[in-house]
Amino acid sequence: DVKVTQSSRYLVKRTGEKVFLECVQDMDHENMFWYRQDPGLGLRLIYFSYDVKMKEKGDIPEGYSVSREKKERFSLILESASTNQTSMYLCASQNPGLRNTEAFFGQGTRLTVV
């Protein structure tokens, strides 16, 4: 079974704090993604990575950065947390292929910035 594990289910942080969200996958997948999910807006792509040290901006990268030093780990960083970054954050991994490119999701991290 593919496992995508996010380091925390729930986090509460203060405005201005630096926040790290960690994601680890155990299937040697090349692609990894960070999304945020908000009511009425669905899932929106923040950043994705298709190889170690490679990253690309998604649709809403402002206020976020990422790190992929090892293939199995993809970190999302909030440099200075703000209340509008309160959201559910979902990590996904995927092995790109010609046919079956299913993405597997972590359980999500619900971040509250106060």
Add this chain to the structure above:
Amino acid sequence: KNQVEQSPQSLIILEGKNCTLQCNYTVSPFSNLRWYKQDTGRGPVSLTIMTFSENTKSNGRYTATLDADTKQSSLHITASQLSDSASYICVVSARAAGNKLTFGGGTRVLVKP
């Protein structure tokens, strides 16, 4: 711009009844389409995945269809159960760097006894 539209936004059905969810997309070039089920407070879990050449796929009581010509998909839930209460998300993948995913807004299904 790649888009995925789902309808209805929400749906209430009685236990044991069937329902059909719709997904229209404009993603190009198309790679595949998946339906995910997301329970409240959890990450999405894959139900089905279909490529261009597949027009129907089943997973238990869930049956997905794909019409690549009209760029439409549907997810049919047969004999609904209380555990089917969840959000159902249609996701389309484009054949491009990173196989970027485009998500629909989801359909929230509530099954009542």
